[in-house]
Every structure is written in C-alpha cells, then in structure tokens.
Amino acid sequence: MEDSPKSDPTQAGHQQQQKAENAPKSGERSDQGEAPAPDHYRPDPQSMRDESNITPAEVANAKYTNPILAQPPEALTGLTLDAPAKIAAGVTAVLKSMEFSWKEGGLDRGTRGLLKMNQKDGFDCSSCAWPDPDDHRSVAEFCENGAKATASDADDKAAGPEFFAKHSLAQLSQMTDRDQNNAGRLTHPMVKRPGDNHYSPIAWADAFNIIAKELNALDSPDEALFYTSGKVPNEPAFLFQLFAKQFGTNNLPDCSNMCHESSGAALSPTLGLGKGSVTLNDIYEAEVILIIGQNPGTNHPRMLSALQKAKKNGAKIISINPLLEAGLNHFKNPQDFMNPFKALGALLGDGTQITDLFLQVRVDGDMALLRGIMKHLFEAEDLNPGQVVDRPFIDKYTTGFESFEQNIRNTPWEDIEELSGISRAQLLEAANIIAPKQKIITCWAMGVTQQRQGVQTIQEIVNLQLMKGAIGKPGAGTCPVRGHSNVQGDRTMGVWEQPTKAFQDALGKEFNFQPPYEHGLDVVDSIKAMYKGKTKVYFSLGGNLLAAGPDTEVIAEGMRKQKLTVFVGTKLNRGHLVTGETSLLLPCFTHADVDMQRSGHQMTSCENSMGVVSQNKGILVPLEGQMMSEVAIIAGVAIATLGEKTNIADWVAMTENYDVIRDHISRVIPGFENFNEKLRRPGGFYLPNGPRERKFTTKNGKANFTTTEFQKYQRELEPGQLVMMTVRSHDQFNTTIYDYNDRYRGVTGERRVLFMNEQDMAERGLKSKDLIDITSHYLGSTRTVEKFLAIPYDIPKGNVAAYFPEANPLVPIASVAKTSNTPTSKYVVVTVVPAHKTVGAPVELRVQAEATA
Numbered sequence: 001m002e003d004s005p006k007s008d009p010t011q012a013g014h015q016q017q018q019k020a021e022n023a024p025k026s027g028e029r030s031d032q033g034e035a036p037a038p039d040h041y042r043p044d045p046q047s048m049r050d051e052s053n054i055t056p057a058e059v060a061n062a063k064y065t066n067p068i069l070a071q072p073p074e075a076l077t078g079l080t081l082d083a084p085a086k087i088a089a090g091v092t093a094v095l096k097s098m099e100f101s102w103k104e105g106g107l108d109r110g111t112r113g114l115l116k117m118n119q120k121d122g123f124d125c126s127s128c129a130w131p132d133p134d135d136h137r138s139v140a141e142f143c144e145n146g147a148k149a150t151a152s153d154a155d156d157k158a159a160g161p162e163f164f165a166k167h168s169l170a171q172l173s174q175m176t177d178r179d180q181n182n183a184g185r186l187t188h189p190m191v192k193r194p195g196d197n198h199y200s201p202i203a204w205a206d207a208f209n210i211i212a213k214e215l216n217a218l219d220s221p222d223e224a225l226f227y228t229s230g231k232v233p234n235e236p237a238f239l240f241q242l243f244a245k246q247f248g249t250n251n252l253p254d255c256s257n258m259c260h261e262s263s264g265a266a267l268s269p270t271l272g273l274g275k276g277s278v279t280l281n282d283i284y285e286a287e288v289i290l291i292i293g294q295n296p297g298t299n300h301p302r303m304l305s306a307l308q309k310a311k312k313n314g315a316k317i318i319s320i321n322p323l324l325e326a327g328l329n330h331f332k333n334p335q336d337f338m339n340p341f342k343a344l345g346a347l348l349g350d351g352t353q354i355t356d357l358f359l360q361v362r363v364d365g366d367m368a369l370l371r372g373i374m375k376h377l378f379e380a381e382d383l384n385p386g387q388v389v390d391r392p393f394i395d396k397y398t399t400g401f402e403s404f405e406q407n408i409r410n411t412p413w414e415d416i417e418e419l420s421g422i423s424r425a426q427l428l429e430a431a432n433i434i435a436p437k438q439k440i441i442t443c444w445a446m447g448v449t450q451q452r453q454g455v456q457t458i459q460e461i462v463n464l465q466l467m468k469g470a471i472g473k474p475g476a477g478t479c480p481v482r483g484h485s486n487v488q489g490d491r492t493m494g495v496w497e498q499p500t501k502a503f504q505d506a507l508g509k510e511f512n513f514q515p516p517y518e519h520g521l522d523v524v525d526s527i528k529a530m531y532k533g534k535t536k537v538y539f540s541l542g543g544n545l546l547a548a549g550p551d552t553e554v555i556a557e558g559m560r561k562q563k564l565t566v567f568v569g570t571k572l573n574r575g576h577l578v579t580g581e582t583s584l585l586l587p588c589f590t591h592a593d594v595d596m597q598r599s600g601h602q603m604t605s606c607e608n609s610m611g612v613v614s615q616n617k618g619i620l621v622p623l624e625g626q627m628m629s630e631v632a633i634i635a636g637v638a639i640a641t642l643g644e645k646t647n648i649a650d651w652v653a654m655t656e657n658y659d660v661i662r663d664h665i666s667r668v669i670p671g672f673e674n675f676n677e678k679l680r681r682p683g684g685f686y687l688p689n690g691p692r693e694r695k696f697t698t699k700n701g702k703a704n705f706t707t708t709e710f711q712k713y714q715r716e717l718e719p720g721q722l723v724m725m726t727v728r729s730h731d732q733f734n735t736t737i738y739d740y741n742d743r744y745r746g747v748t749g750e751r752r753v754l755f756m757n758e759q760d761m762a763e764r765g766l767k768s769k770d771l772i773d774i775t776s777h778y779l780g781s782t783r784t785v786e787k788f789l790a791i792p793y794d795i796p797k798g799n800v801a802a803y804f805p806e807a808n809p810l811v812p813i814a815s816v817a818k819t820s821n822t823p824t825s826k827y828v829v830v831t832v833v834p835a836h837k838t839v840g841a842p843v844e845l846r847v848q849a850e851a852t853a
Contacts, residue, residue: 049821050528053814056783059553069173070546070556070578072751072806074787077176077740079750079769081791087351088297088304088327088744109154109620128483128733130300131280131608134683143301148731148738152571153590157184158623159572164190164199173577177547177737177805180572186587187625194581204628204636207584212640214537214564214582221248221516223536225526228254228495229543230487233591233604233616235661236630237486237493239654240541243638245504246513246646250520251535252497255543255734256487257523262449262820263480264491266458270704272690272697275488277477278441279610279686284309285475287439292320292366292461293447293826297327297744298730300445300481304331308352316433319355321447322363322725322799323755326744328355357429362421363723363799364451364713364827369420369427370460371710374408374467376431388435390469397694398466400705407707408463419714421796439475440468446483447725450826452713455819459706466703472694482609484734485591489607492669492687497522506668511647523549524821527813530558538580539566541630542588546575547735547804550811550823551783568633573735574805587627593618595629598656602629605662605679607687613672614684631655717798717829721777722760724828726804726811735805742803745793754832755793755801764832766790771835774802776810776828783810787835800830 063071128145163183169192172180189207190199202210215224226244228237244252256264264274271277283289283306296303304327307317319328332351361369381388394401413424420427434440442461448454462478470476482488494503497520504515521529523545529535531554538559549555555578559565562580569576570590576583589595595602595618603617628636635655639648654661659676666675671687678685690696696703714723728734729742729751741748745755754774756766766772768791775784785807795801804825815824 050525051814052528053779053781053812054528054531054551054554055781057781059557062553062557066556066560067170067173068577069170070552070574071785071809072177072574073174074752076752076787076789077750079753079789079791080748081768082746082748084746084794085326085744087330087332088301088325092743109156128300128302128485130302130481131610131612132614132683133280134612145298145301145733149733149736150592152181152736152738153592154620155182155185155571156623157182158187158625159184160187160625161190161201168197169199169577169579170197172572173574176740177574177735178739180574181736181738183572185571185623185625185627186569186585187623187627188587189626190585192579192583192585199583199585202584204626205640207586208636208640210582210584211537211539211564211566211637215247215641218536222251222520223534224249225251225253225521225530225535225538227523227526227538227540227543227545228252228490229541230255230259230482230484230490231542231591232490232630233486233606234489234493234613234665235604235658236541236634237490237495238661238665239631239634239638241494241496242507242511243634243642245499245507245515246511246638246642248516250497250499250516250518251526252495252520253523253526254487254490254495255484255523255548256491256495257497257821258450258548258823258825259446259483259487260449260480261522261822262454262817263444263458265820266455266462267478267480269698270459270462270706271471271478272695272703274491275611275689276479276609277471277689277691278479279692280306282441282475282477283307283479284313285439286310286315286441287437287475288316288318288434288441290318290320290440290442291328292442292444293449294443294445294481295321295323295325295327295447295727296481297325297331298728299483299733301327303443303481304354305333307331307354308333311352311354316356316437317354318357318359318430318433320359320361320366320369322361322796323727323745323801324355324358324360324794328358330354357433359422359426359430360794360796362419362714362796363725364453365420365422366448366451367453367457367460367708367710368416368418369422370457370464371408371411372413372416372420372422372424372427373431373434374460374464375411375413375416376428377435377467378405378409380431380435384435389467390438393469394466397472397696397703398705399700399702400707401467403707404463404467404705411710415710415712419712434464434468438468438470439473440465440470441475441477441479443479443481445481447826449480449820450725450817450822450824452815452817452824452827453708453711454817454822454826456706456708459708462703463705466705471691471703477692480609485608486606488609488611489605489613492607493665494669503668510664510668511650513646522821524813524816524823527551527555527558530555530561533561536563537566538562538564540575541568541634542570544573544575544735546578547573547808550808550815550825551813552805552809554813568630586633587625588630588633589618589622589627591616591618592620593622593627594620597629597632597658599659602631602658603679604631604658605684611687611689612684613679613687615679631658631661713827714798718777720831721829722798722800722832724754724774724776724800724802724807724810724830725826726807726828727801729803732803747791750789751803752788752806753791753802754788755795756790756832757795757797757799758792759797760800760832761790761792764834766832766834768792772832773835774807774810774830774832776812776830778812778815778829781812783812785809790832800832
C-alpha cells in the first residue's frame with residue numbers, strides 16, 4: 001500500500017494500485033460495519049417552527065420597483081411545438097453531448113473532461129448522484145445531462161473583472177438565466193460595496209476581512225446563515241459546518257431541505273436511516289421496480305441503463321407519474337452504438353421498453369394510489385393465505401402492522417379512485433404484478449417529496465416494502481433518488497440545522513471546542529428570518545437559493561435586507577445579483593479542475609445516492625485568474641473570523657493537504673474509519689447501511705409500520721382552481737439552464753409555458769400558445785406571474801405543470817410538507833386566465849427604475 005500524502009506529499013491524490021476484483025461489490029453486505037445511528041430524523045415538533053405566512057401584498061410590486069430582477073425576464077424567446085418524444089437518449093443524446101462539450105470547453109478540454117468523468121481515477125459528475133458501476137465502467141461513463149454539466153464546468157470563457165465593469169447588476173439581471181450561465185467562468189474575487197451598481201475586483205485577504213468584520217459585529221452568531229449546495233464535495237462541506245459551529249451557530253440550511261428532507265424524515269423513524277437501502281446491483285436483480293414521481297430520462301439519465309439491465313433480467317416496471325416521460329417509455333442506450341453487434345439495432349429499433357404498466361396519477365394522489373395497491377394485496381392475501389404478505393418477516397422485524405393493516409382495509413375505494421385518478425381495475429393490475437414477487441424496489445424523487453403529504457406518502461412506500469418483506473435482501477429495498485452530486489454526502493458530513501448530540505459531541509472532542517446544541521434554521525425558516533430582518537449575513541457555498549427556493553420575491557426582499565451576502569460559485573447566476581448592502585462573489589474550482597496545494601494534486605470525495613464514497617480528482621487546468629478551492633476559501637474565512645478562538649495551524653494543514661481533513665472525518669463520523677486508505681480503492685467504498693442488513697436502528701430497534709392520516713386536500717379546491725406542479729426541462733439541471741429547449745416534451749425555444757389538459761384549456765377558452773397569467777392561492781392570498789404560454793399536453797384533468805425557477809414565485813413560503821418543512825412545489829393551487837393587456841404601467845415603472853441604475 002502506498003503512503004498517505006500526510007506522510008509523503010508526493011502521493012497526494014494518488015490511488016492505491018488495487019486489483020479490480022478486490023474493489024467493493026454491492027452484493028457483499030457483511031463487511032459494511034455496524035449500522036450508524038439515525039442521521040436524518042427531524043425531532044423538532046411542528047409547533048416549534050415559524051409557521052407565519054408572508055402575504056403577497058408585502059412584495060407584490062417588488063418586481064416592478066427594483067431595477068435588479070429577482071425573476072427571469074418576461075420576454076418570450078420563441079416557442080415551437082412538436083409531438084412529445086417516445087424514446088429517450090439514442091444517437092441524438094450522443095450528438096447533443098458532443099455539441100455542448102465542444103461548444104463550451106473546446107475540443108480538447110471538452111473531450112478530456114468527458115473521458116475522465118465518473119472514472120475510477122477521474123472526477124465525479126457534478127450533476128446527479130446516480131451511482132457508478134462497481135466493476136467495469138465504459139469509456140463514456142456519462143449521460144447527456146452529465147455532459148452538459150461538465151461542459152459548463154469546462155467552459156473556456158471567462159467572466160472576469162472586465163465583464164463586470166461592462167455590465168451593471170441591473171443589466172445582468174435582464175439577461176436570461178441561460179445567458180448568465182453561459183457568460184463564462186468566474187475568475188476573480190469581486191465585491192459590490194454599499195451604493196454600488198457593479199461588482200469590482202477585491203483582493204482575497206480583503207474579502208476575508210470583510211466577512212470577518214461583519215460576522216464578528218453580529219449581536220449573536222444566529223444572525224448569520226450558512227447555506228450549502230449539494231454540489232459541494234465532502235471535504236469542504238465538513239469544513240463549512242465546522243466553521244459555522246465554531247463560530248457558534250447551527251444555522252446550516254441546505255438544498256436537501258427543499259428536495260429529499262421528506263425522505264429522511266420518513267425513513268429514519270421507520271427504518272432507522274434517512275437514506276436508501278439498495279445498491280446498483282439490487283436494481284439489476286429486482287423482480288418489480290416501482291418508479292414514483294421521478295423523471296429519470298431528464299434528471300438521472302444513467303438510471304435508464306440500470307433499468308434496461310433489470311428489464312433484460314426479467315423485471316417488471318410500474319411507472320407512477322402525472323406525465324408519461326420519454327425515459328419511462330422507451331430507451332435507446334448510447335453505449336450500444338459502441339458495440340458492433342448492437343449498433344444497427346440501436347440505430348433502427350425503438351430501444352428497450354421500460355414501463356410495463358403506467359399509472360397516470362393525479363398530482364398529490366400518490367398516497368391514495370399506494371393505499372389502493374395495498375388494499376388489493378390484502379384482498380389477495382385473504383384468497384391466498386401466506387402467499388402475499390410476508391408474515392415471518394413482519395413478526396420478526398417489525399411493529400405496528402395490525403394498526404396499519406386496519407387503516408388500509410378501512411380506506412374506501414371511492415376515496416382511492418377519486419383522489420388518485422386511477423381506477424380500481426388499474427390498481428389491481430399493479431397489485432397482480434407485485435403480489436407473487438419478493439424482490440421489489442420502490443424509487444421516488446421530488447414528485448413525491450414536495451407534496452403536502454410527502455413524508456406520509458413515503459411512509460406508505462415503506463409500508464408496502466415491509467408488508468412484502470422486501471427490504472434487507474438482494475434485489476429489494478427503498479431507493480430515494482437524490483439530485484445533486486453530493487447532496488447526500490453533505491448531510492453525512494454534518495451540514496444540517498438539527499445535528500444529533502452524538503455528532504456534536506464527536507466534533508467538539510476532535511477539535512477541542514464546545515459546539516452549539518440548539519437547533520438552527522432550515523431553508524424555509526431562514527427565508528422568513530431574512531425577510532423579517534432577524535439575520536444580517538448570508539453566506540452561500542455554491543447553489544442559487546433565489547432560484548431554487550419558494551416565493552422568489554420574498555427571498556429577494558430578504559437578501560436585500562442583509563448587511564452582507566457572500567456567494568462562492570463557479571459561474572454567474574441570478575442569485576448573485578440580488579444582494580445585501582455589501583456583497584462578495586468568490587470564484588472556486590469545479591470538480592473537473594486540477595486542485596494543486598502545497599502537498600500536491602488534491603482529491604476530494606462525494607457520496608452517491610446508494611452510499612458509495614468515491615474520489616473526485618480534477619484533470620483540467622483552471623482558467624487564468626485568481627480562483628481558489630472551496631477548502632482554501634473556507635479556511636481563509638475561518639482564520640480571519642475566528643482568530644485565536646480556533647487552531648489556525650490545523651486550518652492551514654487541512655488546506656495544504658486534504659488527507660488531514662479526512663483524518664479528522666475518520667474520527668468524527670461512523671463509517672469513515674481509515675478514510676484515506678479506503679478512498680484510494682478503485683471505485684471507493686460503501687458506508688454502513690443498517691436497513692440493508694435488516695438492522696433497524698430506530699428507537700425500538702424494529703422497522704416500524706406507519707398508520708398515516710389520509711387528508712383529502714383536493715376536495716378543498718374551489719371552482720376553476722387547478723393544481724400545479726413545477727418540473728425541469730431537459731436542457732436544465734436544478735437551477736442551471738443550459739438552453740430554452742425540452743426535447744422530450746416537444747418544446748423548443750421557450751421556458752415560459754404551462755402544460756395543460758386540453759379539456760381544462762377548452763373550459764377557459766384557451767387555444768395552444770395563448771398568452772396567460774397564472775395566479776396561486778393560499779390562505780386567502782394570491783401571487784401572480786404574467787406572460788406564460790398555454791400548451792396542450794397529456795396531463796390529468798385538473799392538473800398543470802410549469803418549469804422552475806420561472807414558476808417558483810407562485811409557491812407560497814408558508815405552504816410546506818408536514819413534518820419535513822419542505823416547500824410544496826408539487827402542490828400549488830392556481831387559476832389560469834388570458835393575459836391582461838393592461839400591464840403597461842408596471843413595465844414603465846421597471847424602465848424608470850432601470851434608468852436610475
């Protein structure tokens with residue numbers, strides 16, 4: 001074994017030369033260590049949160065009176081409609097991948113980036129967290145979405161001091177989100193001082209001193225917020241939460257609060273761990289896979305390869321979604337074009353049929369649907385005693401079954417059919433597929449987590465898995481599919497506003513300080529605190545809260561009330577433009593950039609959706625400029641702010657050699673023992689996973705069935721109201737917009753669209769491409785966005801869909817999922833009317849405001 005860089009700096013970033021057959025296999029579960037304690041459970045009672053509402057009247061005119069636009073500009077960009085695609089990927093995906101890569105990074109940088117992405121000696125894709133194969137990896141181990149993300153990271157254009165001198169913040173805000181991203185890589189630290197309309201250059205030391213001055217002037221550490229993006233690797237994430245806690249606060253909101261917080265809040269009390277319980281090999285072995293509220297063709301395209309392999313092994317796939325997405329219809333694997341025996345068939349055929357049964361559920365109808373399937377399964381058990389429900393598993397490993405069973409049996413079929421929009425006969429088809437099988441996996445994403453009852457719906461998923469005994473064995477288990485590359489890892493590293501006492505104790509012991517134990521603010525409560533003037537400093541390590549969060553204008557007003565906003569990022573986004581009195585824009589490396597420190601070429605690590613931690617080692621020389629690594633930026637801020645309150649020498653050592661950080665992590669976080677050694681194994685290593693071993697570290701040591709309350713929100717709708725969900729386009733990842741197109745849904749050249757059922761359009765006198773205004777309704781208040789285009793689409797009657805961030809101003813800040821406090825972006829009550837023609841006054845106000853910029 002090679003020496004650690006800690007003792008031999010020449011080895012920094014190197015892998016051990018370990019034979020592939022010794023790499024960890026996902027089917028080998030016995031060596032994964034003891035199950036860790038619950039990491040995700042939200043113990044705060046609902047009553048302890050800020051449940052106050054912010055009325056739209058308080059911010060209604062903000063978008064007209066502020067010269068810096070918080071929302072994307074309303075100008076339309078040219079809509080063309082085609083029929084939705086029925087096949088995902090294929091040769092078009094290959095061509096698009098090449099086009100983006102070469103256009104952004106050039107032929108050399110773009111190609112080298114693609115060939116090292118997701119390789120065992122390369123860097124982790126900066127988009128989704130879908131796992132890489134344990135064993136063989138293709139030369140092209142990436143998807144179209146990953147290619148776009150890496151192309152954006154490899155951009156050879158620079159947005160440096162000259163760019164910001166040329167454009168005021170108001171002018172930059174008039175650009176579309178796509179054009180902001182495409183302006184180039186941030187290369188120099190910049191500052192906007194009070195009263196300025198431009199960012200201008202600043203020295204790194206001066207930037208650190210500004211942050212230190214403002215933080216140390218606060219009346220309380222809790223007047224600061226430290227926000228984290230899921231793109232941040234483990235090492236800087238660990239340092240970021242360490243700095244915040246040494247400063248004295250647990251105000252660590254992160255993007256997980258807005259996506260899979262509901263998953264963790266549901267899984268920890270039921271199974272003992274807020275993560276999924278399956279591996280990639282389990283997907284291959286499954287007999288039945290349910291995919292609920294997820295669009296893998298756009299958001300996790302490499303998942304389609306795993307589903308294709310499962311189908312070839314005989315799996316049946318049930319897709320549950322309001323929209324039939326192309327990726328869940330048919331899939332042409334681009335890898336097949338590299339195989340001479342498959343290339344012709346891949347080019348001419350329809351690819352692999354993914355879905356065996358599609359259930360077009362109504363928005364917010366997933367809980368009713370799951371109850372219907374389980375009700376059928378209980379009826380099948382009555383007819384076939386001992387053949388459908390796994391009583392031996394239930395008796396040995398679980399509690400709460402009797403109450404759960406009674407709850408399902410007592411649910412009326414009328415409620416199930418009405419609220420789900422699925423007939424009893426269709427639900428019987430699903431139950432008949434599931435009933436005789438034992439290897440069952442349920443996958444879900446934000447289509448479930450962002451519902452009002454997202455937590456309770458996931459608990460019903462767990463109930464289904466438990467009643468079938470489909471957990472803790474190969475080919476079976478729970479599979480929340482995470483979004484950003486390290487959103488799961490950041491939480492493992494301690495980025496959480498509700499840290500456990502055990503974590504804080506270990507952190508305090510390792511770094512010899514007294515960490516805070518009082519819980520901090522999550523995203524929703526942070527937004528409210530900013531808006532109400534309760535905080536003064538907002539520090540963002542990556543991300544774009546303005547575009548990702550709910551109630552856009554409320555977030556913008558909150559940002560403007562801060563004394564200081566700090567944005568660490570790689571490329572310009574709208575969130576960098578809506579600022580506090582003083583604002584810093586600090587450029588950092590991407591996953592693809594070479595990170596050279598005193599001990600040599602550094603590597604970081606990421607944790608994927610299935611609990612595998614692997615290395616991330618950049619291979620592209622950074623653009624000319626003054627960019628720093630995230631680790632170096634955090635260390636610089638910590639040293640300037642904390643001074644003698646911290647061990648400065650340790651911060652310096654951690655910056656010079658990231659193995660020192662990993663040594664600290666290995667002593668603080670269970671599962672990371674011998675971190676440096678394990679990270680150098682090709683393919684990385686698996687973290688402990690109790691549910692995978694049928695070790696349930698809940699309070700009672702059992703897997704817990706849940707008796708959920710069945711709330712019928714859809715019956716509260718008034719005449720003419722619809723339920724809206726927000727979605728991504730195909731040329732988008734999270735809040736990053738690569739282009740104006742959504743190829744799989746047949747939309748080209750436009751993002752300001754509303755997908756509507758044709759009957760709903762006819763009832764409102766609307767035709768395709770008619771200009772409309774959309775108004776959301778919550779607790780008697782309204783929010784409106786203008787200048788959208790109505791387009792007909794195959795979506796359940798009464799439901800509509802729109803892209804975020806354009807539709808995020810409609811999501812009320814106070815409308816959150818029960819228990820998890822996640823914004824309900826998948827349940828927004830709206831009305832739709834033809835666009836008003838009397839909008840001249842607000843537009844004139846905006847022009848006048850711009851003239852003063």
